[in-house]
Amino acid sequence: MNNPIIEHLSNPHELERMFRRDPEAFKRSFSSAWEQNPDSQVLAAWHERLYFKEGDTAEKASFIQKDFIIMGILAILAGVITRILFQFVEKEAIAPINLVFGVLPFMAIYFVTNNSPRKKIVYTLAISFLLSVIFLNLLPLEQTDSTMLAYIHLPIFLWVVVGLAFTGNDYDRGSKRLAYLKWNGELGILYLSMAICGMLLFGLTMRLFSFVGMHVEDFYFRNVVVFGAAGLSIVAAYLVSKNLKLAKNIVPYIAKIFSPLVLVTQLVYLITVISVGKNPFLDRDFLLSFNGILLGVLAVTIFSITESNSDEKKTFSDYINFALIVLALIIDCVALSAIVFRLSSYGISPNRLAVLGINILIWVNLIWILLPYLRFLQNKTGPSPIQDAVTKYLPLYGLWAAIVTVAFPLIF
Known part of the structure; x- marks a missing residue:
C-alpha cells in the first residue's frame, strides 16, 4: 500500500x-x-x-563465441611465439627486446579482426612489424649507446603502431585516440591485477612441489610463466575491449588519488634536491633521473586528463592537473638547459641527442596542453581542446621513436 x-x-x-x-x-x-x-x-x-535484453540473443551469443575463440587462438600463439623467442634470448642469439614481437603483433591482429580496417591500414601494420623485426635483428648484439637507444625506443614506436590497429579507419579522430589512451590505462590495471594472482599461484606451486622434494622453479618459469605472461596480455586486451567494469570503475579513482600524491611527492623531492645542492648540469646520473621524473609526471598528467569527465565543469582534479603540467614544464626547462650545456661542453653523443629530442618534444606538448587548460580554468573554453592537445601529438612520439631506432644506429 x-x-x-x-x-x-x-x-x-x-x-x-x-x-x-x-x-x-x-x-x-x-x-x-x-x-x-x-x-x-x-x-x-x-x-x-x-x-533490458538484446533482441537477437542467438546472434549475440554467436558473435561473442567467435570473438572469444579468436582471442583464445591469439593468446596461445602469443604464448608459443614468446616461448620460442625466449629460447633464443637465453642462448644470446637475439636481443631480449625481440620478446615484444611475441605480444604486440597478436594484439594488433586482435584489433584488426574487430575493426575491419581498410587494406592500406592492414598493409601499413604488417610492413611496420616486418621491417621492425628485420631491422632490429640486423643490429649488432653488442650493447652500444645507439643500439640500446634503439631497444628502448622500438617499443614506443610499436605502441603507436598498435594504436593504429586499435583506431582502425578512425585513426584521425581524436575521440578514438583518447579511447586508446584510456584502454592502455585500463589494460595496465587489469594486467597487473591478474599478474599478481599469477605470482601467488607461482609461489603456491613452488611451495607444494618443495614438499615432495622437487624444485621445478626453472622449468615452471620457462614453460608456464613466460607463456602465461604473453598470453595473459591478449586475454586482458580482450576483457578490457569487452567493457570489463572492474578496470573501467577503478581507473578514474586511481587517477584522482595519484595525481595529488604525485604532485606533493615531486614538489618535496625538488625542494630536497635544491637544499642538498644536486646539479643536473654536472651530474649525468642525476640528469637521467630528472628526465625519468619528467616522463613520470607527464604520464600521470596525460592519464588524469584522459580519465577526466567529458562535461565542462571544473573540478579539484583539474587544478591538480594544471599544477602537474606547470611542474613538468619547470622540470623540462631545467633538463633542457642541462642537456644543452652538456652538448656544448662535452660534444655530441647518441644519448645526449636522444635526450635533447625527447625533451624538446615534451616541452612543446606541455605548452600545447597548458594553454587550453588555462583557458578552460578561466571558463573560456571546454575540455575538448585539452584532450585534442594530448591525442593529436601522440604520432610525433612514435615518429621520434622510429628516428632514434633506425637512424641512430646507422649514424653512430
Whole structure:
C-alpha cells in the first residue's frame, strides 16, 4: 500500500535517487508498482532499463563465441611465439627486446579482426612489424649507446603502431585516440591485477612441489610463466575491449588519488634536491633521473586528463592537473638547459641527442596542453581542446621513436 515508487511516480529525480541508493530494494518495489500501473510510461521506461535484453540473443551469443575463440587462438600463439623467442634470448642469439614481437603483433591482429580496417591500414601494420623485426635483428648484439637507444625506443614506436590497429579507419579522430589512451590505462590495471594472482599461484606451486622434494622453479618459469605472461596480455586486451567494469570503475579513482600524491611527492623531492645542492648540469646520473621524473609526471598528467569527465565543469582534479603540467614544464626547462650545456661542453653523443629530442618534444606538448587548460580554468573554453592537445601529438612520439631506432644506429 505504501510503495515509494508509486508515491514518487511524477518525480523522476527522486526515482533516480532511490535507485542509486539501493538498486535491489528499488527492484523489489518496482515489481509491485509495475503490476498496479501497467499503463504507466514512466514505469515502462524503467522496466526496459532494469530488464533490458538484446533482441537477437542467438546472434549475440554467436558473435561473442567467435570473438572469444579468436582471442583464445591469439593468446596461445602469443604464448608459443614468446616461448620460442625466449629460447633464443637465453642462448644470446637475439636481443631480449625481440620478446615484444611475441605480444604486440597478436594484439594488433586482435584489433584488426574487430575493426575491419581498410587494406592500406592492414598493409601499413604488417610492413611496420616486418621491417621492425628485420631491422632490429640486423643490429649488432653488442650493447652500444645507439643500439640500446634503439631497444628502448622500438617499443614506443610499436605502441603507436598498435594504436593504429586499435583506431582502425578512425585513426584521425581524436575521440578514438583518447579511447586508446584510456584502454592502455585500463589494460595496465587489469594486467597487473591478474599478474599478481599469477605470482601467488607461482609461489603456491613452488611451495607444494618443495614438499615432495622437487624444485621445478626453472622449468615452471620457462614453460608456464613466460607463456602465461604473453598470453595473459591478449586475454586482458580482450576483457578490457569487452567493457570489463572492474578496470573501467577503478581507473578514474586511481587517477584522482595519484595525481595529488604525485604532485606533493615531486614538489618535496625538488625542494630536497635544491637544499642538498644536486646539479643536473654536472651530474649525468642525476640528469637521467630528472628526465625519468619528467616522463613520470607527464604520464600521470596525460592519464588524469584522459580519465577526466567529458562535461565542462571544473573540478579539484583539474587544478591538480594544471599544477602537474606547470611542474613538468619547470622540470623540462631545467633538463633542457642541462642537456644543452652538456652538448656544448662535452660534444655530441647518441644519448645526449636522444635526450635533447625527447625533451624538446615534451616541452612543446606541455605548452600545447597548458594553454587550453588555462583557458578552460578561466571558463573560456571546454575540455575538448585539452584532450585534442594530448591525442593529436601522440604520432610525433612514435615518429621520434622510429628516428632514434633506425637512424641512430646507422649514424653512430
